[in-house]
Amino acid sequence: MIFPAMDLMDGGCVRLLKGDFSARTNYAADPVEVAQGYAAAGAEWMHIVDLDGAKNGATAQTELILKVANSAKIKVQTGGGIRELSQVQTLLNGGVDRVVIGSLAVTNPQMVKHWLETLGxxxxxxxxxxxxSEDGEFRPAIKGWTEPSKKTLWDVLSDYLGSGLKTILVTDIGRDGMQTGGNLDLYKRIQSDFPTIDLITSGGVGTLDHVRDLKALNPHGIIIGKALYEGAFTLDDAITC
Incomplete structure (x- = not known):
């Protein structure tokens, strides 16, 4: 399943290069119209990130995200800056289908496990x-990708076993926005070590061959952002290839 991505800052659509807020590209695209276009092309879901929230640790684009969720016939998952259960509930009650938890999943797993138990x-x-990192291990970045965690990816995922966790989204930051292909080896290891968790891949897609390579892994979803904004191929092409 293809998840077209939308990153929001200051009320508009943007993309970052390798998560660098100083390497930002602004797109002259109305978020609601973009979402409606994705729905018309056949996407069942889209992925929206509140980058202001991710950077500053406080949700900033909630009103716009809910407007998008209620203006297009498409399911929405969204995250960025979420720190409280009330914020999650506001999004879910307002029309969002799934809330994405980033930094907090690493820094406060007990709280997130409680949310999983409470909300399902x-x-x-x-x-x-x-x-x-230099030792070859993959470590999550937190606070809008501005700080590294001491925990490895495998430490974090192992800690959630038995919590009811169903879906994860893994981005190789080094490939994000580079359009050089997804990290297939990383995703294969995740699927091998954690077969009961649905994996959504993110980062690096630049061609339809990259999409096909990821589809061959049969993940739960594939997030595509920059390649769609810049017209490398169409969403319909990605869905049907």
């Missing part, structure tokens, strides 16, 4: 955005 596994997706 379908309401929560963990976003683990990783960098490969």
């Amino acid at each position: 596994p379908d309401a929560i997706c963990l976003a683990l955005d990783v960098n490969q």
